[in-house]
Amino acid sequence: MESRSRTRRYGGWWWLVHPVLLLLLAAPASADPRAPLIWAFGDSLTAGYGLPPAQGFPAQLQAELRRQGVPATVRNGGVAGDTAAQGRARLRWGLRGLKARPDLVIVELGANDMLRGLPVAQAEANLDRILTELRARNIPVLLAGMRAAPNMGGDYARAFEGMYPALAKKHRVALYPFFLDGVAGRRALFQADGLHPDPRGVAIIVRRIVSAVRRALK
Template sequence: MKAGRRSIYVGAAAIVQLLTACSGEPAADNHAAPSVQAGNAAAPVADGKLVLAFGDSLYAGYGVAQNESFPFRLEQALKAQGLAVQVRNAGVSGETSLGGMQRLAFTLDGLPRKPDLLLLDLGGNDMLRGLPPEDSEKNLRAILDELKRRQIPVLLTGMLAAPNMGKDYGAKFDAIYPRLAKDYGLPLYPFFLDGVIGDPKLMQADSIHPNPAGVNIVVGRIAPVVAGLLKDA
């Protein structure tokens, strides 16, 4: 996995490319409330489980069709295991931890009911912009505090720092997600792009976001974790 990270996060050009690709809206507007889409049709949630995928472009489905996005394919995978579930897409391209913190309450209040599980994927854009890891952790803690207050279970899907951010920065950033998982007693999937990053057959032309085949690999790894958490809920 480390070799894959090096092959994809090489040089400042990759950083600029990713920031350009992910920034669907100006940073100041990232906290504006997005529409929350269901993984499939936006039908009311009845007796089944409700999962909210809350994060950035990796959840939003940048560069792929909506029915090829991570939330959509995750819902399909869970249903194939016999689970009655709806996965709603609350990903926003270019989102930072601060933007996520600012839109969290509005997003949750717009749901038909409290989610049975929230998947959290934020912080990658903070790292790519060189924002202080301490600030990212502070924002993520505020998000987790609010989710704890609302008694919403969380699965953290983490990110790893690009090697060219430097060893000191990388050490500080990479420690965020394991520390949060430990402090809040949360399950952690350490690196969302594990198994796909660095493989051109699984990545889009930007070498940053997974293509549909890559999304399927990610879903195949994360779906069993999500299924286990939903069955234990």
């Protein structure tokens, strides 16, 4: 009786309000509003060597992700000149410095090992330890591969370039085969040193890798 009297009291408004109330009651709890945190962990290519911070890889990747509707924050974890061993040595304190668990780590290391002619097995072992640490912390990874310079010889190149897919398969992480895809071999897209992309080159890298980053975030 009370429910019928209330229905009469509010008249037609009940039929407008009632479905809305049902929708509100049935709505799932809102998702975590925290923006995804991405850590670009690598060498001079992620550090943005020779470029203003706003034109480096982390800043350009963050801007492109946000343009595509992904409100991510990309933190710079690149140190110019780092080998895989040096990256491994600073991994733990670098993660502590973030003060939050990253939703994705882009691992871009190995180029300096190759340029110095260091043994591939050494670079692979250090990358393996990095990926093992990140997996132990349950942190998703996008592993960015690199190609060997032509003067390194065929045997070295095959071993070096093959370690990235092998590690990605072993650790079951996403692989972006070649970080400099679309830029390598195009001299006009590099700075005067011929090693580091200029802002236009970084923009191409970002456009090529952003889909892989978005997939890895999921």
